[in-house]
Amino acid sequence: MSGGAFLSRIGFSVLAALLGVLFALPLIWFIFAPFNARAEMGLALPDPWTLSNFATVFQNSFAVRALFNSLIQSVGGVILIGAAATLAAYALSRSTIPGKSAVTYVLLLFSSVVSGSAAMVPIFLIISAMGLIDTQLAVILVFAGGLLPTAMFILRDFIDGIPKSYEESAMVAGASPLQAFFDVALPVIRPGIVVIVVWAFVNIWGSFLIPFILLRSSEQMPASVAIYSFYSEAGTPIVTLLAAYALIYSLPVVLLYLFVSWRFGFRFFGGIKA
């Protein structure tokens, strides 16, 4: 190795390490601060380690119920999106309707409008006219409308890559189209559905604007909104409680990722000879 190459390699390593530290610092704070009774914005080792922040957070019944509300909205949305996207994507992939790809692209175009801030006023008016303001259902429906097109698009692409001979062999062997779908096609496209489910869950779980606009009463608010209850009257954050609540709030998403990669992975298991 020449001297120049050695120096540039050292330079690169130092730069990479600096960048790594830059990204790691907030995460380290995120893990330390919840266990520190005197946490501030600065990074500090908890001394002593304590769970008192969590104890205080759990006394805030509004915040605790908000976590439950987040779960209802996310799980409800995920079930609706997962089921509808699977059926729609399967039909769009396997049917021979002319112009089916145009349908997908138009839907995809509108999806960014539906869940974007530009559509907030019309969405509010529609939900209001339906009499669904301040209901969990309103949040679930709006998210389903916004996320479904992209979910269908991703899943259709996934199903397009799966040979039709799976279902064809099942039907020749005596299965009805419905049996072929549930016995053969559905298990084979499950890895694709898992991707959609995780993606939709993370989207809904982390969203602030839509529930903030569509919900009124504190009993309905999700955690992304409730996190503001850890701000003082003056608008300054109560760092200790905010940190503890933020950690609890982020756990379900982390657990979901861990569960999915343990239980399903994102693999495809063969059986078709290419």
Added chain:
Amino acid sequence: MASVVFENVTKTFGSFTAVAGVDLSIGDGEFVCLLGPSGCGKTTSLRMIAGLETPTSGKIFIGDQDVTGLHPKDRQISMVFQDYALYPHMNLADNIAYPLKVRGESVEKRHGRAREVADVLKIGTLLNRLPSQISGGQQQRTSLARALVYPSRVYLFDEPLSNLDAKLRLEARGFLNHLQRDMGMTAVYVTHDQAEAMALATRIAVMDQGRIVQYAPPIEIYRRPATTFVANFVGNPPMNLVPVEAAHGDGQLLLSADGLALGGLPMSSGVATALQASKALTLGIRPEHLTVAAPGAANAISGKLFANENMGPESLVTIERADGSRVTARIFTDDHIELGADVTLGFSLEHVHLFDSTGARIPADGEMPL
């Protein structure tokens, strides 16, 4: 088991005609190969028997039943797919027993039956494995087992051996041949491999551009190819085709072409008819009927040596004629010949095939059925 009949079946995809007015009758217990290049309509024809495609016009019968619009599940047929289509989330036992599951059989009964079939196909010890955990040859036999596990009227094969390596393919081909003789199954088998068709079929339907060009037993396809297309598709290597100029001479047929030395051929009524249309005929001669002959020999064709490929028991000797066209001979001696040397390939007149200007075979007078 049952017969299969195509009645003037046409299938179009948009502006593309995949199958053009095919009539085909497959007898009960016959093993018919649909043979042809890719895009000739053979797979589409097979998929129409299965019900995976619906004819644009025409009718298809299985036995006496008109199945033209019938769903695949109601046809009582089996099919082996080119990609095997084994269900990746089921073990081999469940894969093989799936047709019995949709028929409502109990778990014990269907697994018992799956084991029987698997034992015959020598995959009985693998029943707990997933398809991804077995070899390609074992996957092929699993898909065959799934087709054999239930009673079926017709067995359909869509290039089932094309994904196997050469040695396994020969082994599987022999097994299929045995199975057909053993069971007397009615089978329709799609392939682009002429050797597979010759080895397995009781009759071969050679297809080209959506039509059946010739439908006959393998020996007839080989000995009396109906057109230059069939002659050029069947045989390994295929028949040599040499364009020739025909003339009358003393009640005999005289053929001339560059490098061709040929005495008079008998003037048959078929040739006389063909000559009324055009004097441009095609002479066909199979590589295995050519031998290296002395220069100036009668009934021979000559050119410069282009390639000499030694295959072990035989050599493929290819010569290039003055116009650049090539003629290949299968020679069962291993004489050493220099590249570029003048080579004369001789043949006997009984092995000469003649085709008219449209490419159709000209029959000899008084030809007996084979």
